[in-house]
Amino acid sequence: MTRKLYWDEPYSRKFTATVEELDGNNVVLDRTLFYPRGGGVSCDIGTLGGTSVVETIRSEDKILHSLTFVPSFGKGQSVHGELDWERRHRLMRMHTAGHLLSAILYTKVNARITGNQIDVDRSRMDFNLEAFDRAQIEGFVQEANSLIQKDAAVKTYFMEREEALKRPELVKLAEAFPPAEKQLRIVEIEGIDKQADGGLHVQKLSEIGTIQLLKLENKGKTNRRLYYDLQ
Incomplete structure (x- = not known):
């Protein structure tokens, strides 16, 4: 099992790990800062032993790092990894912004998430809404931006699944439903929202910046899509 350093040290940019498996240009480490693609959230990229990491994915209980070519290091060796921090931090900002928006829509109109894609250039969230009033959604985005100014702290912790x-x-x-784990990881925006989530987030809302509504789309009878960016 790969130790998830990205949960313990989400603001760290560099780390050292031991190569546990090597299959061509795919590497499994004993621990990693690289967040894998999943749950609609894009993955981290960067370098490992000086070679570019272009994709990070989950493979059962392991995390697979795909490199641009077969590396010079081998199994059992220690390697240094470094994240593309600008990308990582932007994804963290995007993800927390998505939680803030979903909290507001859940509270105001009882809308739940039907899909999402958190990415660097822009992100989207889908909600189960009967009606889709642009003025109303713009109001929700304005409310989110007002909450960002209050700069609530964001924290994570684990809770027993049954509870x-x-x-x-x-x-x-x-x-x-959340993954079938004995404990679920909870992301809490203090005083605003709590959600079961395995992703990475900023420590304070002010890091998000300003949420910009890009466009709205109808994706079915009750499925509505919201695209947003950050400034």
């Missing part, structure tokens, strides 16, 4: 599932506000997904 977490008794609290419906922790699961804002319309159709999916």
Whole structure:
């Protein structure tokens, strides 16, 4: 099992690890700062032993780092890794912005998340909404930006799965349930929101910047899509 350093040290940029598996240009380490693609969130990239990491994915309980070519290091060796920090921090900002928006839509109109894609250039979130009033959504975005100015802290912790599932506000997904883990990781925006989530987030809302609504789309009878960017 790869130790998830990105949970313990989300603001670290460099690390050292031991190569546990090597298959061509795919590397498994004993621990990593690289966040893998999943749950609609894009992955970290960077370098490992001086070679570019172009993709990071989960493979059962391991995290697979795909390099541009077969590396010079081998199994059992110690290697240095470094994240593309600008990308990582932007994804963290985007992800926390998504939580803030989903919290507001859940509170105001009982909308749950039906899909999402957190990326660097722009992000999107889908909600199960009967009506889609642009003025109303713009108001929700304005409310989110006002909350950002209050700069609430964001923290993470674990909760027993059985206890977490008794609290419906922790699961804002319309159709999916959190992973079948004994403990669920909770992301809390103090005084605003709590959600079961395995992703990476900023420590304070002020890091997000300003949320900009890009466009809205109807994606079905009750499925509405919201695209946003950050300034």
